[in-house]
Amino acid sequence: GAVVSQHPSRVICKSGTSVKIECRSLDFQATTMFWYRQFPKQSLMLMATSNEGSKATYEQGVEKDKFLINHASLTLSTLTVTSAHPEDSSFYICSAEPGQGFYGYTFGSGTRLTVV
Amino acid sequence: ELKVEQNPLFLSMQEGKNYTIYCNYSTTSDRLYWYRQDPGKSLESLFVLLSNGAVKQEGRLMASLDTKARLSTLHITAAVHDLSATYFCAVDHTGTASKLTFGTGTRLQVTL
Numbered sequence: 001g002a003v004v005s006q007h008p009s010r011v012i013c014k015s016g017t018s019v020k021i022e023c024r025s026l027d028f029q030a031t032t033m034f035w036y037r038q039f040p041k042q043s044l045m046l047m048a049t050s051n052e053g054s055k056a057t058y059e060q061g062v063e064k065d066k067f068l069i070n071h072a073s074l075t076l077s078t079l080t081v082t083s084a085h086p087e088d089s090s091f092y093i094c095s096a097e098p099g100q101g102f103y104g105y106t107f108g109s110g111t112r113l114t115v116v
Numbered sequence: 117e118l119k120v121e122q123n124p125l126f127l128s129m130q131e132g133k134n135y136t137i138y139c140n141y142s143t144t145s146d147r148l149y150w151y152r153q154d155p156g157k158s159l160e161s162l163f164v165l166l167s168n169g170a171v172k173q174e175g176r177l178m179a180s181l182d183t184k185a186r187l188s189t190l191h192i193t194a195a196v197h198d199l200s201a202t203y204f205c206a207v208d209h210t211g212t213a214s215k216l217t218f219g220t221g222t223r224l225q226v227t228l
Contacts, residue, residue, distance in 0.1 A: 006158075034215060043204065044159075044218045093158055097214060104149055105206075105216060110158040 002028050002098035006108025013084055013115055021079045021111045023094030029074035030096035034105070035067075038091040050077040084115040118143050120207050122219035130227055132194050137222045139188040139205035147208035148188045149216070150179050152201045159204070163190075195226045 003026040013019050023033055031052045036044040048069055049057040056069035066088075068080040081088055094108040119142040129135050139148070147166055151159040163172045165181035165188060172179050176199065178191045188205055205219040 032214070041223075043221050044206075046215055046217070049215060095216075104161055104164040106161070107151075107159040112156075 002026075002096075002106045004030075004094060004096050004106045004108040006094050006111060008111060009109055010112045011114070013113070015085055015115055016083055018080055018082045019084055019113060021081075021092055021094070021113075023077045023079070023096075023108050025075045025096050025098075025106075028096075028098045030077075030098070031074060032096065033071060033077040034095040035069065035077075035079050036093045036095065038093060038110075040091075044093065047079075050079075052077075081113065084113070086115045089113055089115045118145070118207060118209060118217045120205060120217050120219040122203075122205060122222050124222060125220060126223045126225075128225045128227060129192075129195050131196055134194065135192050137190040137192070137203055137205075137224075139190070139219050141186050141188075141207045141217075141219075144183070144186075145207045145209065146183055148181050149206045149208070150188070150190055151204045151206065153204065153221075154201050162203075192224070195224075197226045197228065200224055200226045 005024045007022050033050040035047045037047050038044045046059050047062045050069045050071040052071045058064050071077040091110050093110045095105045097105045121140045123138050150162040152162050153159050163179040168183040170181045176193045181188045202221050202223045204221045206216040209215050
């Protein structure tokens, strides 16, 4: 089946530093990937839609300059949290829809970000 | 704006009992998904419902979709402890750009 690989699974960083999270589609090409954030005991909130070769589409209220998204190839999207602060601590999950007869969305394993 | 509501938010049930989780959504959509999330983990796909009247079953779980009522249900039969998790429904936006809106989630606790 379609697999989305996400790294790292867990990261701790200091306030003011930047953190990059990678999301790879392993056995399919993904022109579109999705980035979600999940706070403890809450649902998933879509942050942005990553589009291969073009700018990402951000949801209302998500700071583009803070959450930089790059989708440079058909199998890789990255999310960089810039100048991280403790309030950015969260569980970040990427997703893609394999399409072509595969129905549904496949999710990465998630990245637990802790900013200290 | 598409809104997706689940109820109940929390469900504690004894092993062997039956129960149903409800998922209501606010605008037209023909694609609805159910996911399971264990603590500290990502999402596991349970069901993909693509048309009105769709019903799918896997083990003790059965999901259905009524697009006219904008309602999906996840029915649990003879619950076992291993089913303890948080369950999310998610609705795909009908239109040119696919994206999911998630329900609030239902935390299920199955007790002995």
